[in-house]
Amino acid sequence: MIDFLMHYHSYFSVILFAVGFLMLLLSRNMIKKIVGLNIMDTAVFLFLAVQGYVNGGIEPIIEPGNVSNVYVNPVPSGLVLTGIVVSVSVTAFALALTQRLYKKYGTVNIDELTLIVRNEKKQGESGNA
């Protein structure tokens, strides 16, 4: 337990994760939410990337003249790369969605948006009746 927490990078990434998480959850602005999402993902990438580092390790490519007893773990880097691709595509989708929202309703604030949609519905109902 103790040595798990000794890595202070883990502390930072957990704090960053919490910041991103809360930003995505609580912020009312779509753009801020997307920024929060990216902070959250980046925190996990930091966490993973740090875990792959081995003290004094070299890159895990075995060539003549590049032999060592200690190598850096390459798997987390692979995971981070995959994660980045996923995160980028989700961000792209979210930005496209926000653009559509802004074009249609003229706002990126969730509360205002809810209000507008509710009013539209009410008007529609009274129009039908």
Place this chain on the structure above:
Amino acid sequence: MLEWYKNIPLFSILISLAAAIITPLIKNKKCAAVITTSLIATVLLASVILSVCIVPSNEVFIYQAGYFSAPWGNELKCGVFESVMASVFAFVMLFSVFGGLKDLKYDLENKTSQYYYMMLDLLLASMLAIIYSNDIFTCYVFIEINTVGAFFIVMAKEKDDTYLATVRYFIVSMLASGLILFSIAILYTVTGHLNMLYLFESIQLLWESGSYRLPVLVAAGMMCVGLTVKSALFPFHAWLPKASSAATVTSSAILSSLITKGYIVLLIKVFYRVFGIEFIRETNISNVLFVFGVIAMIYGSVKAMRQTDIKKMIACSSISQIGYIYAGIGLASPLGLAAAVYHIITHAVTKADMFLIAGNMISYSKTRDLRKMRDIGPKMPVTMAMFVICALSMIGIPLLMGFISKWNLAQAAIDGENRVLIIALTLSTLLNASYYFPPIIRGCFSKEARTAEKFTSQAPFKEIWSQIVLTLVIVLMGLFSAPLSALINTGLADLIG
């Protein structure tokens, strides 16, 4: 020598991905629909053949998907459970697409329709990968693909308030994805593995030796919360009614009956293959899920009673049905798990059918308001009859599929001496009846219905044949439930161990 049928899992995933690349390039709308439906049909056929091949010997095989072997390489694991799940998912998806074709034509803009079909291909690919994959990071990648596909199919109908529904779905779904990713990162850090088998062994060792208990527990909690948010369990259910009532009919059917189920299947795999059910029981995670499942059973029904919009009512009923599934999983007993899996299949078939029927009703009666559908019984008798059958199945009337799954769940509850579940089951059944019967009675026996002309707005056969097929399945599975139950029990034997 590898037997030929062992290639089917990877083959199904790959052709779905290939179709997803081809479909958007095709400008012809009809052609894209043909490619997608034939793809789903092919996957269905392949999965059924796979099931037929492996059921007699109850074989569970591991398929090495790549050059490297186990701890480093990527693997697919397939047994009877996986192949049956894949068949059910492909079957329900196929008929959801067929049943919603007319609404798709009306709801989608010309420019976006081939992208819609592309997303359906991707959804199929990702659900198959989630079912088959034995590597938890691969599961995460396909969860994200599934999520983006789900956003798109909700948003595709650019009318009403689909944007707002998508935004809400987006926020909760992304929070859940973050939790799942972090959970995987923690698991990798403490065990050094991503393969489910090796994770299981390491976690057992760690748990027995008592080291790193907190990180493993946190990872398990995060994974559970993430997957339950994505499958709309009670405290995180709010996105489901909004998204599935705003979207087009096919999307609602797929969202409510398949996408949420994909995550539940993954949760079952994570419980039994990664953490081990002993761990889940010891840490009380299963009890927490059980409590929320029971609350969802009641809450979803109460919420459905207050709805006046037909699609919203059906979607709220999904919340309560998902509660049933989680209550079954939460029992953490073989019987409970079998009941939950049976209910996954029941709910997938019935809910998809109900959404398609509701779509049919909406397009012919020109209203979504249940209070205004007063003469719907005589005007569209075939559609209404199917709605009645589905509703009875959801309530749990004997001779229908829903009865069998409630029966199984009640048996599991009695076996586990769980009084709470029996009371909740009874209460929820009564509540189910109380919101499904009023619209039926109003539609068939109100003043307007008695005077209305008959068959005036019945949809033609070509628009309702897929609903008829699904309804027939509900009736037949109710009458002859033994084979499916036996199949599920053989399939789960490997998971329970």
